[in-house]
Amino acid sequence: MKRIVFTVTNDITYDQRMQKICRSLANAGYEVELVGRLRNFSLAIKTEPYLQTRLNCFFNKGKLFYLEYNLRLLFYLTFSQFDAACAIDLDTIVPVYIIGKLKGAKLIYDAHEYFTEVPEVIRRPMVKKIWKWVEKTFVPKFDLIYTVSEGLAELFRKEYAKNIEVIMNAPLLENKSTNQFNKPVTDKKSSYVLYQGALNEGRGLEQLIEAMKEIDLKLKIAGEGDLSQQLHQLVKQANLQGKIEFLGYIEPNELRTITDGALVGINALEETGLSYYHSLSNKFFDYIHAGVPQVCNDFPEYRKINNHYQVAVLIKDCSPAEIKGAILRLANDKDLYTRLKINCDVCSGQLNWQNEEKKLLGLYGHLFR
Numbered sequence: 001m002k003r004i005v006f007t008v009t010n011d012i013t014y015d016q017r018m019q020k021i022c023r024s025l026a027n028a029g030y031e032v033e034l035v036g037r038l039r040n041f042s043l044a045i046k047t048e049p050y051l052q053t054r055l056n057c058f059f060n061k062g063k064l065f066y067l068e069y070n071l072r073l074l075f076y077l078t079f080s081q082f083d084a085a086c087a088i089d090l091d092t093i094v095p096v097y098i099i100g101k102l103k104g105a106k107l108i109y110d111a112h113e114y115f116t117e118v119p120e121v122i123r124r125p126m127v128k129k130i131w132k133w134v135e136k137t138f139v140p141k142f143d144l145i146y147t148v149s150e151g152l153a154e155l156f157r158k159e160y161a162k163n164i165e166v167i168m169n170a171p172l173l174e175n176k177s178t179n180q181f182n183k184p185v186t187d188k189k190s191s192y193v194l195y196q197g198a199l200n201e202g203r204g205l206e207q208l209i210e211a212m213k214e215i216d217l218k219l220k221i222a223g224e225g226d227l228s229q230q231l232h233q234l235v236k237q238a239n240l241q242g243k244i245e246f247l248g249y250i251e252p253n254e255l256r257t258i259t260d261g262a263l264v265g266i267n268a269l270e271e272t273g274l275s276y277y278h279s280l281s282n283k284f285f286d287y288i289h290a291g292v293p294q295v296c297n298d299f300p301e302y303r304k305i306n307n308h309y310q311v312a313v314l315i316k317d318c319s320p321a322e323i324k325g326a327i328l329r330l331a332n333d334k335d336l337y338t339r340l341k342i343n344c345d346v347c348s349g350q351l352n353w354q355n356e357e358k359k360l361l362g363l364y365g366h367l368f369r
Contacts, residue, residue: 001029001030001031002030002031002083002084002368003030003031003032003033003081003082003083003084004025004030004031004032004033004082004083004084004085004086004108004364005032005033005034005035005077005080005082005084005085005086006018006021006022006032006033006034006035006085006086006088006110007035007036007073007077007085007086007087007088007092007095007096008034008035008036008037008088008089008092009036009037009066009069009088009089009091009092010036010037011036011037011038011039011042011054011249012034012036012037012045012052012054013042013043013045013046013249013251014249014250014251014252015036016169016171016252016282017112017148017169017282018034018088019034019048019252020171020172020353020357021110021167021360022034022048022049022050023048023049023050024353024357024360024361025050025360025361025364026048026049026050027049028361028364030364031051032049032050032051033050033051033052033053033080033082034050034051034052034053035053035054035055035073035076036052036053036054036055037054037055037057037069038054038055038056038057039060041249042054043251053076055069055072055073055076057069057072066091069091069092070091070092070094070095073092073095073096074094074095074098074099077095077096077099077100078099080099082100082103082105083105083106083368084100084105084106084107084108084367084368085099085100085105085106085107085108086108086109086110087107087108087109087110087142088110088112089110089111089112089113089115090115090116090131090134090135090138090139091115093109093134093138093139094134094138097138097141097142106143106144106367106368107141107142107143107144108142108143108144108145108146108367109139109142109144109145109146110146110147110167111145111146111147111148111152111156112147112148113148113152113275113279114152114155114273114274114275114278115131115135115275116128116131116132116135117273117274117275117276118202118273118275118276119200119201119202119270119272119273119276120200120201120226121273122272122273139156139160139162140160140161140162143367144165144363144364144367145162145163145164145165146164146165146166146167146363147164147165147166147167148166148167148168148169148279148280148281149166149168149278149279149280149301150166150301151277151278151280151300151301152274152275152278152279153165153166155274155278165359165363166359167356167359167360167363168280168285168351168356169280169281169282169284169285170285170289170351170352170353170355170356171282171285171286171289171348171352171353172352172353172354173289173348173349173352173353173354174289191217191218191261191262191263192217192218192219192220192261192262192263193212193215193217193218193219193220193262193263193264193265193266193327194219194220194222194258194259194262194264194265194266194292195208195219195220195221195222195223195265195266195283196221196222196223196250196255196258196259196265196283196286197222197223197281197282197283198223198224198225199221199223199224199225199226199227199228199231200225200226200227201226201227201272202269202270202272202273202276203225203227203268203269203270204266204268204269204270204318204323205221205227205231206231206234207268207318207319207320207323208266208268208320208323209231209234209235209238209240209244210238210320211320211321211323211324211327212240212243212244213238213240214324215324215327215328215331217263217264217327217331218243218244218245219243219244219245220244220245220247220258220262221244221245221246221247222247222248222250222255222258223247223248223249223250224248224249228246231246232246255286256286256290259286259287259290259292260290260291260292262287262290262292263292263330263331264292264293264294264295264327264330264331265283265286265287265290265292265293265294265295266294266295266323266327267281267283267284267287267294267295267296267297267302267312268295268296268297268315268318268323269297269299269318270318271297271299271317271318276299277299277300278299278300278301279299279301280301280302284296284302284305285351287311287312287344288309288311288344288347288348288351289344289348289352290344291341291344291345291348292341292344293311293312293313293330293337293340293341293344294311294312294313295312295313295315295323295326295327295330296312296313296314296315297314297315297318298314298315298316302314305347305351309343309344309346309347310339310340310343311340311343311344311347312340313326313329313330313336313340314326
């Protein structure tokens, strides 16, 4: 039985991608451990078919957090036994590489994003230079590399002349007790627009709040992030507290119920770097699997899927006018809305975790061959 340890810097309770990957590998017979971060608001760990470990840090953000967490992870991995170690993005790659090499383990890199091209890094040249050095120094030395979209994979292939695989963030295809995809459009008075995900820079959240001023629907925002306090203040200043609700962190099972009840899903990103431009997010697939038509950027990966399945209204930019127009189009055009909703059923039948899991298990089977 091969033992694989995965390392992240987030609270593993809310990481849908890592939960799917770890469950699939554990159910396939691997001994799996997911190492993450303990926060003061962390919930009790739920039983899973894999081991879950959370490291407690004194610092919670900034350079001191990254330094402390990496030192703690380095120490933890030193006294752990494993046949393979997987770094999730660049923020855990150094200890994984150092200890993995010392132990003669297989090295795996799972790029959830193009780390050096996210907005928080791009606007800080010195920070970007440091992370770019980390990327160029360590990523090419890993045995298995995969990411979330073909666009990101192609960028990595060109930069490192390595074979980069793609494991998309598609959810598990579930049998629904009711016909989720053919139910009629809900009365707008009891419906809501939904944004789920991190409340971080470049996610179009300020523009979405501005757009909601002229839309007769409620907005629910599920998630937390660096902009949480700023967005709360923005809603208060606009006197939109009765229209916009912040749900905070939501566990994946509860989030699925909230997503099922939405009228429109929001996946609006600013074109602030290659990471967002070539992204293929969890929320994009979550909306599809819930039968919820969405407002989405006209970026390459989303456009490619939408051209084939027609599940979203694409917007040319992240302006309040574009977001507002797309939401109102979905809310008012019942024929369009019903057509997109039905198309979500077709799309989810093909883009799902059952199919991604086969690719994942094939990659790990080949790695240990």
